[in-house]
Amino acid sequence: MKNLNLKNPEEALRIIRELDNLAGLPAYDLNARDDIQVNIRVDESIGPAAFKTDPLVPGGYKANSLTIRAMRPDIFVLGESLEEFTHDYECGCGKIIDLQFWKLCPFCGGDIKP
Numbered sequence: 001m002k003n004l005n006l007k008n009p010e011e012a013l014r015i016i017r018e019l020d021n022l023a024g025l026p027a028y029d030l031n032a033r034d035d036i037q038v039n040i041r042v043d044e045s046i047g048p049a050a051f052k053t054d055p056l057v058p059g060g061y062k063a064n065s066l067t068i069r070a071m072r073p074d075i076f077v078l079g080e081s082l083e084e085f086t087h088d089y090e091c092g093c094g095k096i097i098d099l100q101f102w103k104l105c106p107f108c109g110g111d112i113k114p
Contacts, residue, residue: 040068049097049106070106 039060054060093108
């Protein structure tokens with residue numbers, strides 16, 4: 001399952017819908033999903049690709065503006081692990097990022113060219 005092209009959320013959702021468990025039943029119940037929104041506030045003192053809890057907003061986080069801009073707006077969290085959808089990518093700046101979370105490099109702002 002590793003290294004799927006999950007750059008397009010609709011393609012990721014299509015793949016998830018096609019996954020079956022050993023009994024031949026759908027692996028994930030997408031009808032029982034929870035849509036969650038997280039408040040993230042800009043704080044330029046935080047390093048790239050990092051988040052800190054926000055003491056002013058309960059349940060919120062702080063991140064620098066590049067990290068916020070680089071985040072994918074829709075992330076699928078299926079069960080306990082995100083590892084089965086990992087798609088590592090080495091940016092031109094030399095940093096390894098997981099494409100399931102980023103739409104551009106959170107370290108340099110560079111475009112992702114898989």
